[in-house]
Amino acid sequence: MADLTRTSDITSTIAATGSPAPIATLAIAPAQVIRGQGLFSTAAAAITQLGQRPLVVAGSQTWAIGQESIEAMAIQQGLNLSHASYGGECSEANLARLRAVIADHRADLVIGIGGGKALDAAKLVAHQTGLPVVTVPTSAATCAAWTALSNVYSDQGAFLYDVALTTCPQLLLLDYALVQTAPSHTLVAGIGDAIAKWYEASVSSGHSDQTLIIAAVQQARVLRDLLLQKSAHALQAPGSSVWREVVDATVLMAGVIGGLGGAQCRTVAAHAVHNGLTHLLQSHGTLHGDKVAYGILVQLRLEELVQGNLLAATARQQLLKFYREIGLPQCLADLGLMDVTLADLARSAEVACHPGSDIHHLPFEVNPTHLLAAMVSTTAPCAEVRALPRESYRADLSTDPTPL
Numbered sequence: 001m002a003d004l005t006r007t008s009d010i011t012s013t014i015a016a017t018g019s020p021a022p023i024a025t026l027a028i029a030p031a032q033v034i035r036g037q038g039l040f041s042t043a044a045a046a047i048t049q050l051g052q053r054p055l056v057v058a059g060s061q062t063w064a065i066g067q068e069s070i071e072a073m074a075i076q077q078g079l080n081l082s083h084a085s086y087g088g089e090c091s092e093a094n095l096a097r098l099r100a101v102i103a104d105h106r107a108d109l110v111i112g113i114g115g116g117k118a119l120d121a122a123k124l125v126a127h128q129t130g131l132p133v134v135t136v137p138t139s140a141a142t143c144a145a146w147t148a149l150s151n152v153y154s155d156q157g158a159f160l161y162d163v164a165l166t167t168c169p170q171l172l173l174l175d176y177a178l179v180q181t182a183p184s185h186t187l188v189a190g191i192g193d194a195i196a197k198w199y200e201a202s203v204s205s206g207h208s209d210q211t212l213i214i215a216a217v218q219q220a221r222v223l224r225d226l227l228l229q230k231s232a233h234a235l236q237a238p239g240s241s242v243w244r245e246v247v248d249a250t251v252l253m254a255g256v257i258g259g260l261g262g263a264q265c266r267t268v269a270a271h272a273v274h275n276g277l278t279h280l281l282q283s284h285g286t287l288h289g290d291k292v293a294y295g296i297l298v299q300l301r302l303e304e305l306v307q308g309n310l311l312a313a314t315a316r317q318q319l320l321k322f323y324r325e326i327g328l329p330q331c332l333a334d335l336g337l338m339d340v341t342l343a344d345l346a347r348s349a350e351v352a353c354h355p356g357s358d359i360h361h362l363p364f365e366v367n368p369t370h371l372l373a374a375m376v377s378t379t380a381p382c383a384e385v386r387a388l389p390r391e392s393y394r395a396d397l398s399t400d401p402t403p404l
């Protein structure tokens, strides 16, 4: 047998098998996940192992709910705990302020408690300061508690860019009792964000030959099926076992798919549409998952309009029925955007189509005109499916500003 420790043999082996594998750091999952109820006391030892001077990053409402139990845990464990608000947006200004609080407190651990934006801020400020982070989701609206990714927004809430983190959180505490205190629509939005994994991953990575990406795409399909089957039942019975399964699907399994797929299992048009909509002030009253869910319909509609894709038309009809059942938005009016002008909508389409946007992971070219046509026709009946010439929408859409 050849001695492969010799350089010449390694070189010849590479020559025979192609280029060496690129070096990649995988951030698939949190080091530890603890699920249950009343977790701050249960998880006290695990938290204490990570640090003695934690800074809790949470909004004021969340802090009001969690303060008593987390402070009791800190006293019992002898931790020197401090608290700072994340400021409402995971923005560069709020991150700079949090870094100063961390330095002031000489924090050695960040504990993020809240929804997606609070957790994104906690994860990113921990990443920037080299500290471990514990995430505690207070709603099932996103998988931010799991993923090695933070979205950065302007102070006004417009999406700017995302940051890939080197690791997932060191500890994720999924406290079902805490999640159940959130408005029930947060779970609906979480279902919208989670089900998008299939529609986006299958388009961006459905033909991959890489083991982990194949796994991610298949898990996304399983996740879609679980959500289609269980969501309505779960929403009718908060706190039940089926409700917990759906919470696990949106908070944990969606995170597994993001972790397995990594940067190459990309979001596509659904999230690009979300990102574009965040640039409209009128969209700030709706949750991330609501906008993403609407974005899935836009993506499918694009596949219908540009490619004449009948499967996309069928999938859209299936989703419209599902959305009606559980209360996800089917059109701009459902997102509270009934009075938005065509000029504003065109601006959000421009943002969604800027160079480098994930919308360009679609297997065909998309421009803002295509996108506008899809955005205003998400509830069109199946019969209208036809592949139209790419410039054929322009005449209808050039009469701005017109309320929709």
Ligand SMILES: [Zn+2]
Residues within 6 Å of the ligand: 142, 193, 271, 288, 292
């Ligand atoms: Zn999302």
